[in-house]
Amino acid sequence: MLSKKIDALLDRVQKPARYMGGEMNCVLKDPASVAIRYAFAFPDVYEVGMSHLGSRILYDIINKRDDALCERVFMPWVDMADLMRAEDVPLFSIETRSPVGGFDMLGITLQYEMSYTNILEILDLAHIPLHSEDRTWDDPIVIAGGPCAFNPEPLYHFIDAFSIGDGEISTLETIDVVKQCKQEGVSRKECLRRLAKLRGVYVPSLYEASYNEDGTLKAFEPIEEGVPRTVVKNMVADLDHAEYPESIIVPFMEIVHDRINIEVLRGCTRGCRFCQAGMIYRPVRERSMERILDLAKKLVDETGYEEITLSSLSTGDYSCLPQLAHELMERFAEKRVALSLPSLRLDSELKETLEETQKVKKTSLTYAMEAGTQRLRDVINKGITEEDLMSSVSDAFAGGWSSIKLYFMFGLPTETYEDLDGIADLASKVVRKYFETPKNIRARGLRVNCSASCFVPKPFTPFQWEPQDTIEEFTEKQKHLCRVMRIKGVEFNWHEPHVSFLEAVFARGDRRVADVLEQAWKLGCRFDGWTDQFSFDNWMKAFELCGVDPAFYANRRREKDELLPWAFIDAGVTQQYLWRERERAVAAQTTPDCRKGCQGCGLKRFEGACEGR
Amino acid sequence: MLLEFRKDDLVRHLGLLDLQRTMQRALRRSGLPIAYSNGFNPHIVMSFASALSSGIPGDAELLDVSLKEEVSAETCLEAMNRVLPPSLPVTRVRVVDDRFPKVSAALRQAQYAITLTGSDAKKIADAVPIFLGETEIMALRKTKRQETMVNIRPMLHELTADYDEASDVCRLTARVSFVEAATLKPDLLMEALANYAGAELPRCEIRRTKLLGLVDDKPVPLFDL
Numbered sequence A: 001m002l003s004k005k006i007d008a009l010l011d012r013v014q015k016p017a018r019y020m021g022g023e024m025n026c027v028l029k030d031p032a033s034v035a036i037r038y039a040f041a042f043p044d045v046y047e048v049g050m051s052h053l054g055s056r057i058l059y060d061i062i063n064k065r066d067d068a069l070c071e072r073v074f075m076p077w078v079d080m081a082d083l084m085r086a087e088d089v090p091l092f093s094i095e096t097r098s099p100v101g102g103f104d105m106l107g108i109t110l111q112y113e114m115s116y117t118n119i120l121e122i123l124d125l126a127h128i129p130l131h132s133e134d135r136t137w138d139d140p141i142v143i144a145g146g147p148c149a150f151n152p153e154p155l156y157h158f159i160d161a162f163s164i165g166d167g168e169i170s171t172l173e174t175i176d177v178v179k180q181c182k183q184e185g186v187s188r189k190e191c192l193r194r195l196a197k198l199r200g201v202y203v204p205s206l207y208e209a210s211y212n213e214d215g216t217l218k219a220f221e222p223i224e225e226g227v228p229r230t231v232v233k234n235m236v237a238d239l240d241h242a243e244y245p246e247s248i249i250v251p252f253m254e255i256v257h258d259r260i261n262i263e264v265l266r267g268c269t270r271g272c273r274f275c276q277a278g279m280i281y282r283p284v285r286e287r288s289m290e291r292i293l294d295l296a297k298k299l300v301d302e303t304g305y306e307e308i309t310l311s312s313l314s315t316g317d318y319s320c321l322p323q324l325a326h327e328l329m330e331r332f333a334e335k336r337v338a339l340s341l342p343s344l345r346l347d348s349e350l351k352e353t354l355e356e357t358q359k360v361k362k363t364s365l366t367y368a369m370e371a372g373t374q375r376l377r378d379v380i381n382k383g384i385t386e387e388d389l390m391s392s393v394s395d396a397f398a399g400g401w402s403s404i405k406l407y408f409m410f411g412l413p414t415e416t417y418e419d420l421d422g423i424a425d426l427a428s429k430v431v432r433k434y435f436e437t438p439k440n441i442r443a444r445g446l447r448v449n450c451s452a453s454c455f456v457p458k459p460f461t462p463f464q465w466e467p468q469d470t471i472e473e474f475t476e477k478q479k480h481l482c483r484v485m486r487i488k489g490v491e492f493n494w495h496e497p498h499v500s501f502l503e504a505v506f507a508r509g510d511r512r513v514a515d516v517l518e519q520a521w522k523l524g525c526r527f528d529g530w531t532d533q534f535s536f537d538n539w540m541k542a543f544e545l546c547g548v549d550p551a552f553y554a555n556r557r558r559e560k561d562e563l564l565p566w567a568f569i570d571a572g573v574t575q576q577y578l579w580r581e582r583e584r585a586v587a588a589q590t591t592p593d594c595r596k597g598c599q600g601c602g603l604k605r606f607e608g609a610c611e612g613r
Numbered sequence B: 001m002l003l004e005f006r007k008d009d010l011v012r013h014l015g016l017l018d019l020q021r022t023m024q025r026a027l028r029r030s031g032l033p034i035a036y037s038n039g040f041n042p043h044i045v046m047s048f049a050s051a052l053s054s055g056i057p058g059d060a061e062l063l064d065v066s067l068k069e070e071v072s073a074e075t076c077l078e079a080m081n082r083v084l085p086p087s088l089p090v091t092r093v094r095v096v097d098d099r100f101p102k103v104s105a106a107l108r109q110a111q112y113a114i115t116l117t118g119s120d121a122k123k124i125a126d127a128v129p130i131f132l133g134e135t136e137i138m139a140l141r142k143t144k145r146q147e148t149m150v151n152i153r154p155m156l157h158e159l160t161a162d163y164d165e166a167s168d169v170c171r172l173t174a175r176v177s178f179v180e181a182a183t184l185k186p187d188l189l190m191e192a193l194a195n196y197a198g199a200e201l202p203r204c205e206i207r208r209t210k211l212l213g214l215v216d217d218k219p220v221p222l223f224d225l
Helices: A002-010 A053-064 A078-086 A113-125 A167-184 A188-196 A276-280 A289-303 A321-332 A351-360 A374-379 A386-398 A417-436 A471-484 A497-507 A512-522 A536-546 A550-554 A575-586 B016-030 B073-083 B121-133 B186-197
Strands: A036-042 A068-074 A105-109 A141-145 A161-163 A207-211 A217-222 A260-263 A307-311 A338-340 A365-370 A403-410 A447-454 A490-494 B002-007 B046-048 B058-065 B090-094 B109-117 B138-142 B147-151 B156-164 B169-179 B203-215 B218-221
Touching: A002 A078, A036 A053, A036 A167, A053 A068, A053 A105, A053 A167, A053 A260, A078 A113, A105 A167, A113 A497, A113 A512, A141 A167, A141 A188, A161 A167, A161 A188, A167 A188, A260 A289, A289 A307, A289 A321, A289 B016, A307 A321, A321 A338, A365 A386, A374 A417, A386 A417, A403 A417, A403 A471, A417 A447, A417 A471, A417 A490, A447 A471, A447 A497, A471 A490, A471 A497, A497 A512, A497 A536, A497 A550, A512 A536, B002 B073, B016 B046, B016 B073, B073 B090, B109 B121, B109 B186, B121 B156, B121 B169, B121 B186, B138 B186, B169 B186, B169 B203, B186 B203
Parallel strands: A036 A068, A036 A105, A105 A141, A141 A161, A260 A307, A307 A338, A365 A403, A403 A447, A447 A490, B058 B203
Antiparallel strands: A207 A217, B002 B058, B002 B090, B046 B058, B109 B169, B109 B203, B138 B147, B156 B169, B203 B218
């Protein structure tokens, strides 16, 4: 009946394939055969959510259990969401078009702050009470995880339990607990209590925050005996033995990353000081070449995809990358499978591999320079020099590439206008390099795409204490950049500071911004990450109505001894290490990659981490 | 290889590009010895007899695929259905040589099953015999570039209506021209018919049931030509 109703809506919306289901390799299980029905929600549209690797891993892991099933849920685009409200159609799962509110558990992945209003929209469309305390056993247990869970406080009111760190083990453990509780018939509250005892699980309703007069956090304490004071993140020590999907859904419609994605390593040891992922996903763990080749074969056979991506935070650091790339090329040449290598690190020995890659397909090369001068790159500990860039693009131009992307940030701590000029300087030098390459060997049609985004300080980074530039400061810098970036052959893009400002508020927000979030959603905010949907005015109105000053969160410098809202989480890296790195940053001192010597970040406290180092 | 397949209701919203991608990936998974085109960007050599619009399901759509080596029809059918989603099954396969013109060049007509539910369904059903008696029926054909009045009657070769009172549903079968110069789209036909009957067009479900060629002026399914 619901399915028919949904079907009728599909004739009236854009991109109905988003809601269609029935794709190759999607898993259909008999709901009567399982104890736990798990809905896994990605708070954005289908084509974005389906591109997310973590969701695919968890979908596979849950469905491998005999006693559980997992179905996918995505945020319906605004046309569909409005129609669903008008026609009284609740949010439904893709696989069986079942109401999300009827599942036992609802997992939500937190990939970026600007998806937070979509989470409220999802709960509302699913007819699940917004606030954890208003839910009963008739509602699913709402669990959220992902990088943004490392500062869960802005969502404390809406989520029953957060899972912090790697999700492979934690997801299964939470299912075990909920299953047990349902079988025993204990209260929902008791179930949350038991969840809180699992490693890496944070149940916000079991903690209380109090504030100083100046608005900073005074204390953060559990309100019950037996609830852990510190929540320690989960970590999968051995990637080779961790579950990884050997078959994945092949969507009918084109999705953002429409290819096979193989995670070759997790974590990064370079220690870029702005990078949250580099800190919270420590330590580095590699998947063996043997396992990767095995996965590649199985996935190519199972999906028919024509492209493989080797993904990680820093694929260039994979210890036998040239060999792996070569092997993959060789094995799949006949099947015309192309290999793409994202996040190429300049200082990795990839020349040979690149030569191999181009045999199949020539894409544009991306260089994340992040800052325009060596001084500022030292501040952020981005271990790339101008020579690295120049020698790499020089090889690329000689090898027939003509399309280069350069990524920068602006608003970084200690930044001056000289650093901004450095961005233009680098871009011009790349252009010059192209024209120095002999005409008979370089490819035609030079394209240097240069983009600059606004720096957002994130928790668990050495810059977590730093103020973000104000919108006015960003705007001034942006104007300056536009002036100096008028270079022939260079296209310059920048990001609007308004979204980054809100991102900064929610990245380092505490419980008090939860009200703002709810208010903003009530005013109609959703899909804030989509330029055409974003309404800065509504957000400002929400702050005003709640009496919360966003600048307090975005633009304020924190003192060393301030109690940070996320300090109760043990993310592996210690606060002492982060402060030490902050001090070195201000002094423009670099810190070497920890593979070349331990920097004492704190991960050694974890069993099985940093093994052999 | 000539593959006849069904596009079920569930996947009716797939557009041509989606369908192309899906079939290409299915072919790659099937293990069949598919042929790739030469050139800078090699792709699978295949073509549909006719693009079926997004939103319309089909009972007997046709896909022409080149293979490097000959494979039996049964092997091909089995291999494809192992890898295709249940809503896109291959129903028949025929081994054809890579002759010219291609099967799609023989396409002349298409047959549609149309279901009208509610309001003026009966009124429309009743109008069919008189509608067919006309020699000229003008309708406004809209293309991306222009709107033109055309006589659609010569493009309509068969039209039957079956009205069920209990459910207030009218089931129509329409066989229409399907050649470049004269293609009658089923939605245009329905608009014209409703207009002729002086009725409001009710909810209308369209399904393409046949792709036809002509042998001695008689319609024959393309697959069997």
